[in-house]
Amino acid sequence: MTSTLGFAILAVLAKGARTGYDLTAAMSRPLGYFWTARHSQIHTDLQKLLADGLVRFEAEHGPGPQGKKVYHLTPEGRVALREWVTEPARARPERDELVLKTYASWLADPAEVAELFRDQLALHEERIAEYERQQAGFQTVPATGEPAFGSYATLWCGLSYERHRAAWCRWMIEQLGAGA
């Protein structure tokens, strides 16, 4: 059974052949802001995909003791990815440390908690600016059949998420100030 990370790898490879190293770069922040992985995990998962016949590689002469392996999708890999896309997504349990801290925030000094939220707010505002810059790079919304549609749609989601989060931080800061 292919793991979700496996499909994430296939999704990136669907846009073009890449080495494990390139995949790692693509799946690190800020590029891969919805599924991240370390190179160690990517390499081991590539070996599983290889065994399942979903990817293959061309060995190339390059740096490192083992040279360079440029992975690409097999037709089976492309089919598996396409079928996975429309299957219902398994809900992952929400685990949010900041929300948990909020739940216990009544125990702490409101001014110190507000400090925490001011830091978070600054972070979200930075990301909003970054995402807006990226969004401005698109002249129009790409059509649903174009590879760029995936990038645009995830960017829209990320931007919406950061705005929601920023609004929550502002509300918290306001509450914590008023209660002091």
Added chain:
Amino acid sequence: MTSTLGFAILAVLAKGARTGYDLTAAMSRPLGYFWTARHSQIHTDLQKLLADGLVRFEAEHGPGPQGKKVYHLTPEGRVALREWVTEPARARPERDELVLKTYASWLADPAEVAELFRDQLALHEERIAEYERQQAGFQTVPATGEPAFGSYATLWCGLSYERHRAAWCRWMIEQLGAGA
């Protein structure tokens, strides 16, 4: 080193003494919508907290082969929790299967992808209704020093999140319809 789950347990116990079973119920959906755990994990973590002197229990006669253990915070546990609250939250990597599917959605049939988002939208709308009902239960916003403030603030966050998510689903459905 106390794990995040450990602090989640302390945060629930800060509101009153509970058994492992009660904690499991409190940390399952929909109550614990920001940190969930299974009973197996909670029991093993309680044993660590016990070893660290952050919780203690009163043995009571009750059901089960081992009877009943009602856990409560020790003064050290309360201090540890309060100190943890104002420490900066470690960012967990975002891992969102639906967003990943969206990234690869250009490969699939738009009508089938739209189906996926209609299902998701229905789910979010249900949660919004549920959270709004819970919010209506509060006459006023609790003061920051009251235990209820934590519940209200997390509810606010959850509601805001579900609305953002619903808006994204609606946008996706619109795009997928227009492109067909």
Added chain:
DNA sequence: TGCCGCATGTAACGTGTTACATGATTCC
């Protein structure tokens, strides 16, 4: 020659899920 970026891989550990295992109490 020395450092940085490219490139691949393994091992140990921590966290979380699923399944296994047991048995008392309560209500019908």
Added chain:
DNA sequence: GGAATCATGTAACACGTTACATGCGGCA
């Protein structure tokens, strides 16, 4: 007497992170 709920615990496995390990190619 039987079933549902309350109640605690262990073991095997999956997933993810951190650290360990190696070494080529290009540039200064």
